[in-house]
Amino acid sequence: MKKLVLFFAASMLLFFSACVKQDFDTPPIKDIPVGTIYTISQLRQMYADSGAYQINKDASVYAVVTMDESSGNIYKSAYIQDAGDAVNMHLKQTGGLRVGDSIRVYLKGVVLSDYAGMFQLDNVNNDSSIVILATQKFVTPKDVSVEDLLANKYQAQLVKLNNVQFADPDTGKVFAETSTSATNRKLEDCSGNQVDVRTSSYATFASAKVPAKRGSVVAIVGAFNGSPQLYLRSLSEVVMDSARCQSGGGGGNPITPVDSVNENFANAQNYTDIEIDGWSNIKVAGSRAWQGKVHNTDTYAQASGYNSKLNDMETWLITPPVINTNGDKVLHFKSAMAYWKHTGNDKPLTVLASTDFDGTNFATATWTELSPTLPTAGGTNYAWVKSGDVSLANFVGNVSIAFKYKGSDTESTSIQLDDIVINANSGGGGGGGGSTVTSFDIDFSGQTAYKDISIAGWLNKATIGKRNWQAKEYPTGSGKLYAQATSYKSTEENECWLITPKIDLDAMTNPTISFDTEKAYWLPKGGASPFAVLVSTDFDGTNIASATWTEIHPKVAVESDADNTWIPSGDVDLSSYSGKIYIAFRYHGDDTKGETTSYRIDNIKLFSK
């Protein structure tokens, strides 16, 4: 037994004497010497003096990191800046530095050289040559201009450019294509000076889209073969929230106002941005503008988001300013839509007017929306819709009309525009008033209630006062419309003429006209009729005052008729006239004198009996 105990004791000793040592001392950390201290501009000078060489003694430079690799836009590289200058460091390993690190770079072994003409520190070993002294010491970017960069100033420095935008062709594209290692996009100021922004396909923001608006950009100024190249650190430093500088037509000088506009886009080239002297074609968002389109022999302007790949497309086609001293100019045009894809209340086409646009100040001009008749979602593709006469009486001065298209790749409705006319009357269409009619049947059903009568070929003009013949609906919502003129509550004297198109009597047999009239609230009692039907053979289509008008007397509503009762005129024989004539329906009232009868007309028919 004793032997056994001895034996156990011996073995226990053995068990515990067997030790496997596995504790490790922290090895001593070697210091990195400082040596001679240089500034970056001194190093640049050394390189300029002696060309590429390797520093072989203890030396250091102190600087702050202005760009690191964390966005992936640069690799094995960092930019540093001190009080006077900046430089790119080409690193042997990746990582270990952050923007804002205040560092000392140990220069022994570092090579002063250049890459494609840009001075750099090469062969910098992150681990053995860089000491981080402090963090979060951010350098404020310097405000510079594109011209400064094009003059090769601020190389390798952190700068900020204000009031810049990406060039039209580059907006909406990705910052860096995947097919190549890096991509250049052009950044420009409002004077058109351009500089490249270069982004690596490895950058985290490589697949983000280049913004279309204008704003500010913070970047590092690189250089390649004598040209500056900007490197972005982060997409958060590209802040574009203002409208673009003026682009397209107009070029910086105010446009001379014109008397009238009559544009049928005859000179437009298919699929080419509209460029007409005096007109502006502006891309506010996205890279598309109004383009010319040719279909058979018809040419017109078109804007469409279809297949644009744009998230946001906005383009304005603006007429030159039109002299409108009396407010008597009228706008009419025709428009059409195809493949309506806009949803909810979104409208692809808006028409606006401005009296302070001079051709150069698009961003700051005041634009007011007009209400012409426009194509709607339920309409037929490519069917022309006449706008009706849009009075510009509220835009006294020099008025420019803008056709604004807003859409995108998904809201891709196509809008076509043609026969834009701004004129003192609404006669004829593109090509001047040469056309005649031999029949018509006007029941005003296409009119909009409470809006001035606007029928192609007809003239609805006020010769005294501001009121014109207006469309009215009675009963409300019934769809039954008629034309009415009244001085009631007009606070002025009114005289308005509703004149037919030129009627070619020679092309008719037994020319006849018929219509219905109605009156209401005949005032003053016993007063003269406000309504007259007149004929003229020498009216020129525009100037009422200079034409000779002869009154005819068909059966019309008179004071003794009941209010709101239609009185048919019966067939009115026009055979006593020949050649070309105009028939006018004239209203005269005066609110200041209590002559406020409301007079209505409907179902005006011209026919050969």
Add this chain to the structure above:
Amino acid sequence: MKRFLSIFIILLMIQQVWAQTDTTTVSNEQTEIPTFTLSETGLNDESQSQDVSGLLQASRDIFVSTAGYVFGPARFRVRGYDSQNISVLMDGVSLNDPTSGRAYWSSWGGLNDITRYNVVQNGIVSSEFGFGGVGGITEITARPSTFRKQLKFSYSLSNRSYRNRLMLTYSTGVLPSGWSLVASVSRRWAQEGYVAGTFYDAWGYFLGVEKKLSKRHSLALTIFGAPSTRGKSGIAVQEAYNLTGNNYYNPYWGYQNGKKRNSRVSSYHQPMITLSDYWKISDKTKAQLSVSYWFGKGGSTALNWVEANDPRPDYYRYLPSWYNLIGDSASAEYYTNQWETNDSYRQVNWDALYFANSKFLYTVKNVDGIKGNDVTGLRSKYIIEDRRNDKSQIQANGDFTSDLNDHIAIHSGFNLNFYKGHQYKEINDLLGGQYWLDIDKYASGDPFKIPAAAQSDLNRPNRLVKKGDIFGYDYDANINMQSAFGEAEFTYRKLDFYFGATISHTNFWRTGNMRNGHFPLHSYGDGHNNSFLNFGLKGGITYKANGRNYIRGNLMYMTRAPYFRDAYISVRTRDFTVDNLKSETIYSGDLSYLLRTPAVKARITVYYTQFKDKTWSRSFYHEALNSFVNYIMTGVDELNTGLELGIEANLSPTISVSGVFGYGQYVYTSRPVATITQDNDARLLAKDRKVYLKNYYVGGMPQTVASLGIRYNAPKYWFIGLNGNYFGNAYLPVNPDRHTKEALESLPDGDYRISGVLAQEKLPDGMTLDLFGGKSWRIEHKYTVGFTLSLSNLLNDTNHITGGYEQLRYDPQNINKFPPKYGYLYGRTFFFNVYFRM
């Protein structure tokens, strides 16, 4: 006694001498004779080895025991099965890990005196302990009352993965009071094993007590554990071996302050406590009921780094071949010289890691998500992280055996298994820095903010972690299994037959403990519960022609639930299982002829096993994508067929010879479908990619093995023996992605490079010679003292490749850019064991 002690002390001194010898010639670990094995993969970098060959040695079947101690080092697996197909049980308790199905030897390492008492049944067998798999059942009996009274002490000296071993075992046998006690303690250690940079520090302990409560019940309580800490060895590309002149070059270690330090240290301690009731229900029926709790920590360290160069010395861009590839021959020459001479270059340069960590001053804003909480400090560029898998498993098991009569026995049982594995990683060493920032270093960046997607845990963003803190990933693997089996065994004079069935239900789910920034909706909390119902049927007949000749045939059909480890496409970051997750189907048959005479024992077997719908998964780091990539294949079918022959003959009372021959063919028989994902991105890199794997070898082991042995047993208690062994027909496991249409896309039809991409490398055949011997003395009729010495690979062949793998990253236009990694067989190794028994 004195004599013994003096021998002992001499041996100790020898051990000291051995420990200081040059350890540059090394190999993978190897088995030893007679009683245990240790193997260490290092091949596919599994943290634990699933080689159960040590247990096989105790088999009485010559083929199986030879497979254990001779073929094991060459990575041979019986019938090509991995340990998923073998049920390993200890007193009825299942030792197969629920997440992978494998049985890890490290759970019982060093407890040889206990585990030697096992019954190994190979192939489809009838058993009272469970249904088993196509590979059979190994049941270790550690019941205290089965040990006879003994005191055993042994000391071993070796030059394999450890150099010293001490074991002490004491068992009382059944005492008159009805108590029995077994206690065993062991220690294995080496400052450096066969491979440079590997250290070994392990203990084993076992304590069992049993009390016979009555004629019917005996209650036993056992506690055992095998805590170990080891520095691992890794394999490398042939270029690294050539440059260092060393086929056992280990890229994991390096010098720190002049001392060797290993970056991959595995440490395990997973004790098990079992309470069993041995219940004699009647004269004919007995039952064994047990409840066990198996718990503990396990993990393996590795280097991790951020914003720094790869610290692994054998990274492909640090090899001269990289410089030759990019046309920089001056650097190629320089680095060739460094590889040939400079340990700072070709091993981990710890001093440089500490230096880098001393300088990375860094400010983290809004630490822990608190606005304004900015912290500035030294951020570690390099760390050692510990990838952990701690487990907690409860099993309840019952086995019932009933002898209905002399001919019929009924076995049945049930098993309830509740497993929870906590898988995470923690900081083991900051290597001189002050903190590690817990974000995904591969997530795209911006200089001014950390993207939400980069956060490991959105619940605690911008976290600074220190030693002992959990970071990176943290989830639980929850696996519950319930199974039951039944078997009827019939024994007659001429015929034995049996049939059995099993039914089981498995369900598992992932519980995330971190809300991953890339997958915020699918990472935190309990994930989808995946449930599977499986069953199995088996049967076999043995025809006993006479007492000498037997013919045996077995058939098995079973389905098996997929393993947790293979089911998820990126288990660390999200709760997504692979598409079409389904149970595996296995059917197998074998036919044997056995001869049993006093002079000769022989067996010849042919077998056929088809696995269908297996799932295969691997992860690797992909540089161009800057992320870990997961490669999962489903619909993998494998066919294992072959022949086993074992003969043992006594030529004379003293001389015995043995011959063993195995021929197998283990091939893929389907075209699986692969899904490739990135750990840090929801995008699938590939889906439903067809892999043309049909008829390619599974690889990784010799398919043809043979061994001839002769042994002389002298009358005076000594013996000597010699074995000549052959391993052949081994293939390197393929990278499945090379066998897809996409891999060949960049090569035109008929291009000469296509065959290089598609070819499967055949490893050269090898032969080894083993010598063993021993002597024992009986002292005073009470004590036995003896020694055994075994020498493996006597001829010191250090050029035999035992295995390896094709790298998962490849360039089809230049297939040699990423060459395969190989592992070599250890050269001459010895194991000298001295023991004392009473």
